[in-house]
Amino acid sequence: MLPRGLLPLLPPRSLSAMAAPPTGSSARSRLCFAVEGAGGSDLVCFTLGGSGEGPARDPEDDGRPRPRCFLPAPGRCYSLCLPAAASSVPAARLHRRLQQRLSGGQGPFGRCQVLALLSYRADGAQAAPEKGFLIQDPQGGPETERALEELLRAQGELAQLPPPALGVYEAGERGELWQCLWALRRAGGRELLRRARVLAAEEPPLHPAVPGLSHAAVFHSLEAARSVLKQCMSLIPEAKAVLDLVDKCPKNSKKGDFPVIVIEGLDATGKTTVTHSVKDSLNALLLRSPPACISQWRKTFDDEPTLIRRAFYALGNYIVASEIAKASTESPVIVDRFWHSTAAYAVATEISGKVHNLPPVHHEVYQWPEDLLKPDLVLLLTVSPEERIRRLQGRGLEKTEEETKLEANSLFRQKVEESYKRMENPGCQEVDASPSKEEVLRTVLHLIKKQCGSL
Structure with a gap:
């Protein structure tokens, strides 16, 4: 038979x-x-x-x-x-x-x-x-x-x-x-x-999977992400609370006269240390994405399928954008992760297999949304895989499904990092975060001064 x-x-x-x-x-x-x-x-x-x-x-x-x-x-x-x-x-x-x-x-x-x-x-x-x-x-x-x-x-x-x-x-x-x-x-x-x-x-x-990325994983407009959570209101009570916060934010937020610098990178690349050090050095305001006002619902949406999870994090970026717009009228703003992080993890999760399966360079999925406030500078912190593992040991922090996957799967990590590097308008400027924290801070401050002028 x-x-x-x-x-x-x-x-x-x-x-x-x-x-x-x-x-x-x-x-x-x-x-x-x-x-x-x-x-x-x-x-x-x-x-x-x-x-x-x-x-x-x-x-x-x-x-x-x-x-x-x-x-x-x-x-x-x-x-x-x-x-x-x-x-x-x-x-x-x-x-x-x-x-x-x-x-x-x-x-x-x-x-x-x-x-x-x-x-x-x-x-x-x-x-x-x-x-x-x-x-x-x-x-x-x-x-x-x-x-x-x-x-x-x-x-x-x-x-x-x-x-x-x-x-x-x-x-x-x-x-x-x-x-x-x-x-x-x-x-x-x-x-x-x-x-x-x-x-x-x-x-x-x-x-x-590439043709579907812009429809169900990487949202390029507020309305696209909002329409997904609107469908969830009868299924997920927290969806209405998120939408209420989004609807209170000004549409098409514009940044003020002070520079906005985003710090991106995988977990254990030193983002927390760098963001706080830069904040103190520039007397800046530190913001995070997703913002504190919706972080209480991360566990709920992390348990949902990609379509819903990505819409939640995309809307978090628009809420942060309204906070950036207000804060940047008074001081420089440092942002711990923003749209690039949301998009890079989405691409790496949805595209199976090896790095060559990712959308090609200059693909539309890597383009910054036209209706989202754009930062002056995006810095991507990188360290070797061995250094990341060393830093992660003993942290004991609660991890999302994707963060756990990141630790266990070197191929997934490579796809996340490569997706970061292919982002455009603005792109990411890579910073080696392996040296001492003092040396990394000097490098970061030099790039900020070069890009944003005297502060």
Whole structure:
């Protein structure tokens, strides 16, 4: 018996586009899928051919290799995708709940490997990828499929959304791979939507998640972030409190005559020491992002999916901007993290794999929002990974999920740092924070004087 395998799930509206294997220009618009390997490995990409029957069968498909992301017998794989809805809070929360349940180690899922799955258009026309999961069951027992059906029905109902379709792959008589797509009914039972040939595909020039960054991770306007939290008001009580604070802030805040200097960097690069030293040296006011008025809700929003979490931190930047505008009329202002930090962590989190998967230099995602107060100077403190680990030991501070990931994953740290360095308008000026605090302070003050003049 040849193995059955994974099925990337598509919403019913996508089926008409896959009725037959595309040719010519339509081949470039194929719907493709990318499986994100564990530990930052490369993407495995594939697409869909026809049914293999009659005129829908493409002879060229027979020469394509089988995609290398399926378990051998007796293993079995499944997959699911949520329809692309970058601004849909219910869909984002459903994705998060499914991720937690699938990775929670309960029942048959405890033996499964869960990998991220993205769907995208080969020609890049799709604004944002559909997100989902590839579930690899090494034992291939039928209880995993039953558990998946029950989970999808229950979670879809909880989110007031149709249950995501469930996909299963099956091997054909000649070893080819077939996709079977099942629509689940809430009351029970399921309907086969289609069966299609699975074909290997080349990795796209840009990571499939890149087109969706500006819609669901890196917000470039106050209104874009505000609209997300507005959807959350009936689900997260704290969302209304945040919006009330935002709405009290002046729109398009402008800075005063005194300079505004932002200090950025990973944890344990010396930001606290440098910001306080510069504050004292310049007789400046020190501000932080997120601001104190919303910091009490960080834990609440850190537990939410990326879409909501990023909107919360983006709005925090706009609140800080109103504080900067007022303070910079009276004295220099030092800001401990600002928009660059929010954007760099978002990019590094959303883009899997290695540093080369990041959006290219000068991509729009690295551009400062037009409606956010712009600082005079942004300094990025850096230290070696070894020095960071030494400084972190014994701190005992409560860490966010991303800060914990930063310590454990050197690849993630590299992506955060590289994202920082690609920020533009304004860009970050890098400062080696490894020397003594006195030497680092002299370097920072020299750069401030050079950029901002005498204070």
